[in-house]
Amino acid sequence: MSLSEQVKPILDKLNSPTKLELREALLALDINLEELKPLLQSAEDKPYYRKLLYQNDEIELLVMNWSGIECAPHNHGHSYGWIQVVNGTAINTVYEVKENQMPKELFSQYQGEGRIFFAPKKGVHKMNSAEGTSLVTLHLYSPPIKEMMVYDLKTCAACIVSDDCGAWWPEHLRQKVREIQLKKGE
Incomplete structure (x- = not known):
């Protein structure tokens, strides 16, 4: 059975899932690194390579393997979701953003293998793999991400990116x- 066939019975049941239902579904999938390895590819010159594992009108499930290049601060548009560290250690940096102002860094947290953390609607964060770790993460969002906002801190700009662009300018x-x-910011 393929991974997409394996996740379908759990994810098909989700209809406008709550934060808790989304978390429980991600944990119920119980996906491990061995199952994901055949799907991973080189990220080349990007922060990560991503592969869509499942999507319907309500949710999307993605796997990402990280290159060691930090992604840009970004939000997930009108979506919220959970990120699970399948392998390695993630550095997750959270920002505060006020209307039309530059994001202000609040804190960074190391998230080790097995950890799961929440990405709120319109919440801004950036991620990277901790030095020396081979980071692989699973992401379950509702609804599927549209209108993701990416920030360029050097040029004091932001843009809404198309669905085929990741968390980079x-x-x-x-x-x-x-x-x-x-x-x-003030």
Whole structure:
């Protein structure tokens, strides 16, 4: 049985899932690194390679393997979800964002193998693998991510990216849905 067939009975049941239902579903999947290894590929010059494992109108399940390049601060649009560390250790940095201002770093946390942490709707964070670890993460979001906002702290800008762009500044103009100039925080 393929991984997508394996997760279908659990994920098909979710209908406008609550935060708790989403967490319980991710834990019930009980997916391990050996099951994911055949799906992982090189991230090349990006922070991560991502593979969509399952999607319907309500949710999406992704696996990501990290290159050691830090992703850009970003939110998940109108989605919320859970991130599970399947292998390695993640550094998750959380930001505060006020209307049209630059994100302000609040704190960073190390999330080790087996940990699961929440990504709130419109919450801004960035991730990377801790030095020397081979990071693989599972992500379960509801609804599927649309209108993800990515921040460029060097240029004081943000943009909503197309669905085929990850948490990095878009390389192609077609991936920039809308660019926003931000103000420096007070």
